[in-house]
Amino acid sequence: MVLFSNKNKIQKKQATGKDSSSIPISPSLDNNIRIVKQLLNESDDLKEQDIQLPSKQAKLLYIETITDTSVIQEQILSPIQHHSDHASVDIFPSREMNKRTDLHEVASDLLHGRTALILENERFIYTFDTKSQYLRSIEEPNNEKVIRGAHYGFIENVNVNINLIRSRIANKNLVIKNFMIGDEVKTKVSIVFMKNIVNPKLVSEVETRLQSIHMDIVTSPGYIEEFIEDSPFSPFPQMLTTQRPDRVAYNLMEGRVAILSEGSPNALILPITFFGFFQSPDDYNSRWYVGSFYRLLRFISFVMAITLPAIYISIVAFHFEVLPTKMLKPIKESIELIPYPPLIEATIMELTIELIREAGVRLPSSIGPVIGIVGGLVIGQAAVEAHLVSNIMVIIVAITAIASFVVPSNEMVTTLRLLRFPLMIVAASFGFLGIILGLTVMLMHMCTLQSFGTPYLAPISVGRWTDFKDTWIRVPIWKMNRRPKDPQPQQLDRESDSRRWKKE
Structure with a gap:
């Protein structure tokens, strides 16, 4: 009767996808x-193995496709063989051994x-960590390369990623x-923060939002x-999404929170x-005026990438x-032989660039650069030459792509890349007035945005001029002796007068 009762519970669980009640050992x-x-x-990949103990019968149960048999031999079978006369829990190495009653x-x-180590006439089952690990090497992220700085990044194992942060x-x-x-497949998600900063x-809000997620799988x-x-x-x-441990560490020390997920090399x-999206580790690894120059260049390139096709139209x-x-x-x-208006011409070229870019990402690395050469030249x-687009339009699109x-x-x-197209449409309808209206609507929208209670355009939108030391430009690091107020940290003071030696 117990078996049939448990079988009904199993069927109910399989029908609902959730554990309706516990099943005792x-x-x-x-x-x-x-x-x-x-x-x-x-x-079929669930395997069982008999183990002969002096006083009772036992079996091992494991899924062979995700376990390492060498670890099973080393952590479970070898201790049992060497202590067959007095086998007990104490003989096993402390490798995350859990005692289960359900x-x-x-x-x-x-x-x-x-x-799982299942013993006869026992009301508990021991489980051991024997998961097989297939990890790629720690390399520098392809999309976040730096000239001066650490050349390693996260991988798809969250424990390794936390190890890189702790180092x-x-x-x-x-x-x-x-x-x-x-709900159906559990994914390990970790949040990382500095408790004293x-x-x-903020931590409570992040936990609340994470715990409210209900879906089958989070990949x-x-x-x-x-x-x-x-x-x-x-x-x-x-x-902000990044694969760089040094970038995560710097933001943690400013009072922010990082979210890591098992199976992904990206951290949120x-x-x-x-302004945080325009900061690069190279800004802080170079002299302050060099880092400031390149950061200003990024802001200028952002404006160019959005508005240049619209200005041409x-x-x-x-x-x-x-x-x-x-x-x-x-x-x-250049344009008198083009058979359609500037908007159509610009749209054709922009879509062509997007196709070339997308094809370069999807194709093998050995073929991707060839696509860029063929498409660009x-x-x-x-x-x-076919008078489908003007040579000026080709130059505009090329500069726009480089700026992005x-x-x-x-x-x-x-x-x-997405905002470029609405601005092109309003520019074709109203000229410079349309561009101004489009940028105004964009700026108004950005003023309404928040990121976990932080205004999106801070410190400009809130008038905190002391935080301008690391926005458009960056001042010398020894001048940034206070943390930005955007994440509302507990401690604002970051350092004392580090150049006191100069005064002395």
Whole structure:
């Protein structure tokens, strides 16, 4: 009767996808094995192995496709063989051994690569961490390369990623909190913060939003970002994505929170402002005036990447008078044979660039650069000779594409690629007035955005001029002796007078 009752519970759990109630351990070894197999739907890679003990019978249960048999031999079988006369729990190495009293927990452990030691006439089952690890080497992220600085990045294992962070911040106040998110498939998600610096309300808000996520499986931080960001319909990213441990460490020391997910090399940093997407580790590894120059260059490139095609359309369609007299004739000769208006011409070229860019990402690395050469030279030159686009338009699109690559954040690059098209439409409709209206609406929208309570355009929108030391430009590091107020840290003072030796 117990078996049938447990079987009904198993069927109810499989129908609802959730554990309706616990299934206690039975004294019968075979009964426990049978129930666990039913919980795992009699999967063929679920293996059992007999173990002969002096006083009782025992079995090992594991899923061979996700466990390391050498670890099973070393951590479980070898101690039993060497202590066969007095086998007990004390003979096993302390390798995350758990004592379970519920068969649902045993099944869950098996799905996470653990091995179960089931003993006859016992009301508990031991599980050991024997998960097989297939890790790629720690390398520098391809999309966040730096000239001066650390050349290593996160991988797809969250424990390794936390290890990289702890190696940068060896401090007792660095806190890690783990969550299991997902209704059908549990995914390990970790939040990282400095307890003595971060605002406790921020940590509490992050925990609340993470615990409110209910979906079958969470495969990447991109899923988490959509669930917990303040304005999911905004084109602007409200969390910074990075694969660099040094960038995460720097933001943690400013009072921000990082979110790591198992199976992804990306970390989410929050809260973040618009200016945070233009900061690069190289800004702080170079002299302050060099870092300031390149940061200003990134802001200029952002404006160029959004507005340059729209400005071209406005000039050609409405405002020829702004051009110098000597430029009127060559531009007129370039566009007079084009059979359609500037908006269509610019749209064709921009879509072509997007196709080339997307093809370069999807194709193998050995072929990707060839696509760029073919698209940039052959197709562009052929389109000009066929009078499908003007040579001025090819130059504009090329400069726009180059300017978009200067922005260090891939999320912000995607945003400016999308915002380019609405500005082109309003420029074709109203000229310079349309561009001004479009930028005004964009700025108003950015003023309404928040990232976990932090204004998106801070410190400009809140008038905190003391935080301007690390926005448009960066002042010398010894001048940035106070943390920015954006994440509302507990401690504002970052350093004392580090150049006191100069005064003395």
